[in-house]
Structure formats: C-alpha cells, structure tokens
Amino acid sequence: MKKNLFQILSLILIFYFIIGFILFPIYNLSLESFINLNNIILYLSNPNIYEAVLNSLTLSILSVIISLILGVYLAYLVHFYKIKLKSLLTSFLLIPIATPPIIGTVAFLYLVSDNGLMFKFFNNYLSFIKLNPVQGWYAILLIHLYSFYPFFFLFASASLKKLDGNITDASITLGASKFRTFFKIILPFLYPAIVSSSIIVFMASMASFSAPFIFADNSRFLTTEIYNSKINGDIQLSSFLSVILTVLSLVGLYIFTKFRNLNENTNTIKGTVRVLSELSKNKLGILNKLFLSILVLFITLPLLTLLYLSFIPEGALLRNVFNESMTLQNYTKLFSEEGIYKPFLNSFYMALITVIICLFLGTISSLTISGKKSFLNKFIEVFISLPYGIPGTVIAIMLILSFNSFNIFTFSSLIGTFLILPIAYTIRNVPVFTQSVLTGIKNFDTNLNEASYSLGASKIKTFFKITFPLLLPSIINGSLLVFINSMGEFVSTILLYTYNTRTVSIEIYSQLRMYNTGIGAVYGVLLFLIVILTVYLSRKYINERISV
Amino acid sequence: MSFLILEKISKSFNGINVLNGINLEVKKSEFFSIVGPSGCGKTTLLRIIAGLEKPDTGRIILDGKEITYLEPQKRDVGIVFQNYALFPNMNVFENIAYGLKIKKFDKAVIEKKVIDILNKVQLSSKINSPVYSLSGGEQQRVSLARVIINEPKLILFDEPLSNLDYLLRIDTRAELKRLQHESEITSVYVTHDQSEALSLSDEMVVLNSGIIMQKGKPTEVYNNPANIFTAEFISHSNIFSKEESLNLLNLEINENQVTSVLQENLRFENEDSSDIVVSDIQFSGMFTEFLLKFRDKIFKSVIPYESNYDVKINDKVKLIIAKDKFKVIELN
Numbered sequence: 001m002k003k004n005l006f007q008i009l010s011l012i013l014i015f016y017f018i019i020g021f022i023l024f025p026i027y028n029l030s031l032e033s034f035i036n037l038n039n040i041i042l043y044l045s046n047p048n049i050y051e052a053v054l055n056s057l058t059l060s061i062l063s064v065i066i067s068l069i070l071g072v073y074l075a076y077l078v079h080f081y082k083i084k085l086k087s088l089l090t091s092f093l094l095i096p097i098a099t100p101p102i103i104g105t106v107a108f109l110y111l112v113s114d115n116g117l118m119f120k121f122f123n124n125y126l127s128f129i130k131l132n133p134v135q136g137w138y139a140i141l142l143i144h145l146y147s148f149y150p151f152f153f154l155f156a157s158a159s160l161k162k163l164d165g166n167i168t169d170a171s172i173t174l175g176a177s178k179f180r181t182f183f184k185i186i187l188p189f190l191y192p193a194i195v196s197s198s199i200i201v202f203m204a205s206m207a208s209f210s211a212p213f214i215f216a217d218n219s220r221f222l223t224t225e226i227y228n229s230k231i232n233g234d235i236q237l238s239s240f241l242s243v244i245l246t247v248l249s250l251v252g253l254y255i256f257t258k259f260r261n262l263n264e265n266t267n268t269i270k271g272t273v274r275v276l277s278e279l280s281k282n283k284l285g286i287l288n289k290l291f292l293s294i295l296v297l298f299i300t301l302p303l304l305t306l307l308y309l310s311f312i313p314e315g316a317l318l319r320n321v322f323n324e325s326m327t328l329q330n331y332t333k334l335f336s337e338e339g340i341y342k343p344f345l346n347s348f349y350m351a352l353i354t355v356i357i358c359l360f361l362g363t364i365s366s367l368t369i370s371g372k373k374s375f376l377n378k379f380i381e382v383f384i385s386l387p388y389g390i391p392g393t394v395i396a397i398m399l400i401l402s403f404n405s406f407n408i409f410t411f412s413s414l415i416g417t418f419l420i421l422p423i424a425y426t427i428r429n430v431p432v433f434t435q436s437v438l439t440g441i442k443n444f445d446t447n448l449n450e451a452s453y454s455l456g457a458s459k460i461k462t463f464f465k466i467t468f469p470l471l472l473p474s475i476i477n478g479s480l481l482v483f484i485n486s487m488g489e490f491v492s493t494i495l496l497y498t499y500n501t502r503t504v505s506i507e508i509y510s511q512l513r514m515y516n517t518g519i520g521a522v523y524g525v526l527l528f529l530i531v532i533l534t535v536y537l538s539r540k541y542i543n544e545r546i547s548v
Numbered sequence: 549m550s551f552l553i554l555e556k557i558s559k560s561f562n563g564i565n566v567l568n569g570i571n572l573e574v575k576k577s578e579f580f581s582i583v584g585p586s587g588c589g590k591t592t593l594l595r596i597i598a599g600l601e602k603p604d605t606g607r608i609i610l611d612g613k614e615i616t617y618l619e620p621q622k623r624d625v626g627i628v629f630q631n632y633a634l635f636p637n638m639n640v641f642e643n644i645a646y647g648l649k650i651k652k653f654d655k656a657v658i659e660k661k662v663i664d665i666l667n668k669v670q671l672s673s674k675i676n677s678p679v680y681s682l683s684g685g686e687q688q689r690v691s692l693a694r695v696i697i698n699e700p701k702l703i704l705f706d707e708p709l710s711n712l713d714y715l716l717r718i719d720t721r722a723e724l725k726r727l728q729h730e731s732e733i734t735s736v737y738v739t740h741d742q743s744e745a746l747s748l749s750d751e752m753v754v755l756n757s758g759i760i761m762q763k764g765k766p767t768e769v770y771n772n773p774a775n776i777f778t779a780e781f782i783s784h785s786n787i788f789s790k791e792e793s794l795n796l797l798n799l800e801i802n803e804n805q806v807t808s809v810l811q812e813n814l815r816f817e818n819e820d821s822s823d824i825v826v827s828d829i830q831f832s833g834m835f836t837e838f839l840l841k842f843r844d845k846i847f848k849s850v851i852p853y854e855s856n857y858d859v860k861i862n863d864k865v866k867l868i869i870a871k872d873k874f875k876v877i878e879l880n
Contacts, residue, residue, distance in 0.1 A: 166633035169600050170691075172620045173627050174647040174698065184646075188637035 010364040020409030025398035033239035052220040060205035063144040071152025079160040097150040100488025105210040107302035115317040139215040155193040207391030242394040310521035330518035343507040351486035353422040362433035388431035392491030425486040433478040440474025551576040557606035583745035584755035626695030630707040632687040634679040647698040705737040779808040811850040813873040819866035
C-alpha cells in the first residue's frame, strides 16, 4: 500500500525514537558492561553481587506472595460479604496504587522508624507496650505490601465479578465448606488474574528502588548496587548489574507468562445471583472486621503522618512532637522561598513536557501499530513497549552512557541538562500511553467509520468527527497516567538530576537526609493531592463519557 | 407424614415482602412443582429450602428434623441450576465426583459410582471432557448427575430446562422424569412454564407475589382453577364477568363471581345476529386459535386443526359451551 506523507513522517519520527532512545542506549549498555572482560571475571568472584541478585529475587518473590495473600483475601471479603460503606472502602484500598513510591517510603519512615511517630506515640501514651522500630527487610516488605497488594485486589475483584454465584452455591450444597469452596473453586477461577498480577508485582519489585534505597541498611539489592557503583564511579559494574537485573526481570516475566498459558482454557461464565453473607455473626466475622479496620489504618496512617508533620516545624523526628502546636509555616515557606518552590515547578514542567511528547509520539505509534498487520508494525509495537520491562535505574544508566557526549541522535551531550529528565520519563511512559490508546482503539467499533464513509464523509472528516472524539477518553486517561508517573518519578531522576534540575521527589529525599520533616512532608502532601485529584478528574471525565 | 414441611415461611428483602407465610407439604419420593411468573418468589423459596437464604420467620422440617437454620452443607439437599453451574476448572468426572470426595469415599468406589451415573445419563463417553466442551443439554445432565450421585434426601430444580432449545427441552423433560422416578429422590421443581409443571408433577402449587394461590394435582389445578390468577396463568382460561356471563353464556352469577372457560372448551358457530366477531384466526400447526371479540373484550378458542373451517375473519358467531364446562370462581 502506498503511504501518505503523514504516515511517512510518523514512521521517521517513530524510528528516530526507537533507534535513538531505545536501541542505541541498550546497545551502549551492553557494550559498556562487557568492555573490559578482566573486570567481569573480577565481578563474578565478588560475593556482593551474588548477594544482591539473591536479595532482589527473594524480595520480589516474597513481595508477590504477601501481596497475593492480602490482595486476594481482600477481594474475596469485599465480593462475598456485606460490608458497611463498601464503595468507600474499595476506594480506600486503592489509594496506595496512586501513591508515588518515594512518598510511600518516606511516609513509612516517618511513621515506623526508630524516630517515627508511632514509636513516639507509644512511648508517650502507652509506654507499657514495648514497640520495636520496623527496619531493614521488614520495612521494605511492609512498603512493598502497601504498594503492591492493590494489583492483586484489583485483578481478583474484576475476575470475581465474572464468577457465577450459582457455582459457589453448587459447591456449598454439595457439602463443601467455605474453606474448601475457596481453595477448590474460587482460587482456580482466579488463577489467570493471580498470574497477571504476579507478573506486574514481580517486575515492580525487581525494579523497586525507593524502599531498598532508604531502608536497606547493609543488605544489597541490584537496584541500589547499580546506583552505588555509579556514584562510586564504576560505570562498568553498574552497567553489568543493569544487564543482570534486566535479564532476570525478563526471565521472570517469561516464566510467569508460561504459567498463564498453562491455564488459558478456563472459561468464564457471566455472573448471576450473588447473595452477600453477613460478616458479624461469628468469631471469624469479628476477626475479619478487626482485620479490615487495621488495614484501613495501615493505609491511612502513613498519609496522616505526612499531613501531621507538614504542620510541625522542621526537625520533628528529633523532638517529642506531640506537645507542639501546629503551624502553617512550612506551607508559607513553600510559596515564598524560591529554593523551595523551584523543585515543584521543575517537576511540573518536566511532567508537562513528558505528557506532550508522549501524547504526540504515543498517538502516532498506536495509530501505526493498529493499522495493517505487518512486520514493520509488529516491530514498532515490540520495541516501543520494551522499556516497560526495563527498570528505571537501568534506563538512567543507559541514558548516561549514551548521551554524555556528542552523538548522532542529539548532537550534543544531554547529561546534566534539564531535558534529560523528560527524555527518561518519556522512554518509561510511552509504553504506558501507547497501551492506553491501543486499548481504546481495540474497543473501537470500526463499523462507525464505515457508517461515516457511507454517509458521505471523507477519511479526514471521519477521523476528526468520529474516530478522534471516541478515542479521546483513552488519550486523556493515558496522558494523566503519564503525568502522575512523571510528577513523582524518583528512580531514574536520582541518577540524572543536577542541583538546578532537582525535582520534588529528589527534594523529599534530601530533606529526609537533613532530618528535615516539615518541607518534605509538605511536598509529599501536595504531590499526593495532585495525584489523587488527577485520578479523580480522569475517573469523573471517563465515567461521564461512558454514561453518555 | 410428609417428608418436607414448610411452615409459615416469610422473607423480605429491603422491606419488600418476597414470601408471605408459605405453607407446603411434600411427600417422600414425590415430584413436586412450584410454578409462578418471574418475581413471584419461587427461586427465593428454593434457596431457603437449600439453606442458601435464611427465612425471616417460619420453620423447615425435612425427614422429621427441623433444618431451618442448619447450614446448607449439612442438609443433604442438592440443587440443579438453570445455568448448570458446573465447575469450569474441572472435567466431567471431577464435577460429578466432587460431593463424594468431600464425603471421603474410597477412590475405587467413586470411580464406579461416577461411571454408573454417567451410563444412566448417557454421557459415558464424555467422562474426561472439559465441561465447556459439552452442549447445553449435556451440561445439564452432568449437573443432574453431580447431584443424584450423592443420593440426597431432596433435589431442588431451579428452572433447569429454561436454557435449552424447545426440542431438547421436551426430551430432557422426559429424561428427568425417568431419572427421578428410578432414583425415587423427593424433588421440588421450580418453573415459570406451566406445561412443564403440569407434565412433570405429582403435586404442584401456584405461587404469585409470595403467596400460594392453589395447591393440588396437575389435573385438578388445570381443570378447577380456584382463582382468576390460576385460571389465566395455568389454564390460559377465558374469564367472563357477571355481565358477560349473562350475555354470552346465559349464566347467572353474582357480583363476587366470574366464570372461567378453558380455551379448548370454548366452541362457537356462525350466527349473523350475534355481537361477537371473529377478529383473527391464527394457525399454529396442530391447533388453530380463534380470537373472538365482544365489545372490547377478546376471547380465545383453540380447536384442533381441520382443513375445512367455515369461519372467516369478521364473521359473526355465537358461543356454544356445554354447561359442565363452566367453572364459577369466587372473587375475594
């Protein structure tokens, strides 16, 4: 088929992006990691590397297991039992998914570390209870549980909605206990959902940086080792570790995908009757209520901690804060001191630039991919989504290797410039945006285009009058997702920022290192509010669209 | 002594009464039907018997034991669902063996019993098939086998034939009756299809808005409807008011009565001076249905097909009904 000018220009741009910003960096990373083979031999005899690999894998597997148990059990409770204020509870349960990892991590630190508010609270008011601070592995796992169980909860809840209530009734009337019914009928039914969420959580845990970075003490993890070796100037080691991390993630992805294919043929039946059971009748019911209440505390306490500390003068963790009165001085500083509001503006501009590039690049990519099935389009789809499987730390290392001097794609060095950050965010987010638009296109009824043609509209008119307006919700949804991800990005930022280009997430972290809690908390609160507001607006917008 | 007794069962959801003091008695080995339009409460009643819902008031007694608040697992009551509700993650064998495995039967015993029951429902060749590869009728037979194999005290059927095509429905109906008869398991069958209830049941009740309208053997209920609802819903009878009865049937009844006449008992012949007009004639194979209009009221007459009717649309006719075909119904 002959291509028009628009299509040719799109292809040139897409290939410029794929070759220059995905393949070229990957090539440089591979090159750098094996540049000196003697070093490789040295690395392979270094027990620290094995420890990092083992720890990262163990952390990821444990994270999958604990998030699975909590998420699936919650989905079961919410689906089968009468619970007061259920829809409010459900929204609550999803809060962690919208919390940028650095904020979650810092909030937990403020709460459960040895200087944390929980510790202080018990010391002050309930001193007869001896509390241990949560540190190291426990803290990291706690944060991972907090961040990752919503994936299992979401996927399992969506699946349960498709479960025919008569099937569980059939099991019960055939004599099976609720316990047996759960393990023999419900769990197998959830298998595909569990595998899908396991993939996401495994990849995210392997790539997790914030929690290990702040809480790891002496334990080594791949992401933190990549960062440390880069800071120590051993760029080959950090490249080598990056390759290991990426390969392990992809192997994990491959294994989980195999699991998913094993059980592809379980068909789903449309759901019918569902009678909600009472929760309160027996001991188990009371335990479950207690469990849900503790969970709500678990979700809200870190955020409440941030909110509280944002009203307390700096250095709260070093003092006994509960006697202090609250003040707005941290907030007024934010608006009056340039050094303090600048990171916010930086983050905002960078997120905005990222959204604009993604909007452009992602839209032409998804339109190209969803066009004719061809080798070229398949190639674009695979390579544009590739960065989704690459941890942020690794992407930063790749960019450092590729754009630290003259090169044929950007001509001058970008490292240390403002632009390198939105570029990193773009590489990480184009897959997200493209996926969102592709889903919109997949659900698009092509009969509508044909109807429009048959009524006499031209192709261009049809695109602007029919196709584009109907794809708009997924385009907007994708853009907001990209915006949220970029506003709070920490993982690649910490390897790429300079003092002038520091972002909110960096500032939250440096305030923490200075034992400053006030401004850090204000940043956290505002960032969280922006994220929640964005999610809320997109939901509202999309719901209104759907209800039309 | 009845095998299953329901006493004053009531149930409401969100302040709406779904069942209003239901009393029922079912004898051992009986095939008992509950028939009514959708929303009449019949499925809720079934779920209460199974223990999947708890009644607000009333008692349930099964085989001499009160089971009102007994957990469903311990009732020994099986259900056959309208949409089969087979376990999608198990094959035919595993589905049927499910209940026996829970009761910890010996492996060899389970295998033998499953093979026996599959022979009975004529599905031996499908023993290892995944359930989604079966047709609707086959799935329903597996669902029935899954219940019968446990030899429960009671089987509940929740509109089990509704999802099947007409011909398959008729076949499966006969099969169901045969299996129930052979196994002698007491059965309560819920349906909105009055012909199913009439053809299958030993005894039946008609349910409307959570109230029992009539109980009896199918022929009694059909021929002697006790109220307008049963007359219309079960027998599709023509109902004549006091004035119509006098004008058309030459029958004197009082204000609190109506006359019901079955469609097949309503005959007519040409009469030019009559006020009744043939407004439509619908041929439906074995029968022909005549719609007769008197003022604003339409009556139906169903007559076995004959090729040489001498009645045409717009003809004037008068009714001819034998005196013993009138059923006078008291209104309350």
